[in-house]
Amino acid sequence: MNVDHGYVGDIGRFTFMNGIFPLARHAVDRGFRVALITNQSGIARGYFTETEFLHLSDWMQEMFLAQGVELAGVFHCPYHRTGKVERYTRDSFWRKPNPGMILEAARRLNLDLFRSVFLGDQPTDMAAAQAAGIPRRIMLTKSGTVPEGMATLTIRQLSDLIPHLA
Template sequence: MNKALFLDRDGIINIDHGYVYQADQFEFVEGIFELCQHAQAKGFQIIVITNQSGIARGMYGEEQFLKLTDWMKKEFLERQVNITDVYFCPHHPTKGNEHYKITCDCRKPAPGMLIKAAKKHNINFSESFFVGDKVSDMQAAEAAGIENRILVSGKYGDDQAISALRLENVSSIIDHI
């Protein structure tokens, strides 16, 4: 079985400016490339798990998201990091157009994207890590059975109710993987 470093996108890979869907809005978080290089060297697959409710809300389409994702993956490849896969949830339970306004099993805190990734890439959750910046990221990881959870604190509230290693920034994660 394989092990993975699961990463949330907005807030972990890029600075969360809110509904980022164009390359000129995409600003990489300090330390993200070094973290991924380190993890990859230790045998981890890099897999992105991201909610993208901007699609449901009509702010951008799936095509625009996929175009940005391709650009992002190329930026990582230029730094010798292969992103194994990207999973995204375009849904929102209460906002957006009817096609995307649903309660699904993929939107974090549900574990659907993680489970799908594990099946496709033969991932062992007990050897894997999930890095996110929201409690919902940690809830999804917990629901999937990922014990190695890292919450990068700061922008979002944290009621301390879920077990996770809490760190100040992405750069400090390397010491824990």
């Protein structure tokens, strides 16, 4: 969804990926619901607060609405086992590569994971989607290399995914 500037917790450091809005509109037009599943260890590490992240999430949702796309949900994991903020310092089933956030999104949003498409840019994204039972796992990667069997399709830019969404 956003360019990885490392631990982005505020609007000033947030940059939408090129092509995210047309891709999201295309997906919604084909009956998909778009949800964001994101590790946010910056909260546990003390780089920004959960309240600041929630403010950023609200703004992201507003930006999508302005582009004609309603996000079905934003699911985040603020936990990390080596965090500095005691409240968030722990292991969590929600933290990717675990499937917890995906399973919770499916429960809350009544999603059929077998018919879902998961797009990510990290091997942990693919591992979480695979563990959740999502058969269509798309990896956005500049290198074009992905560990064997993790992704069912690799793309180099978001627009490459549009023809694959039926």
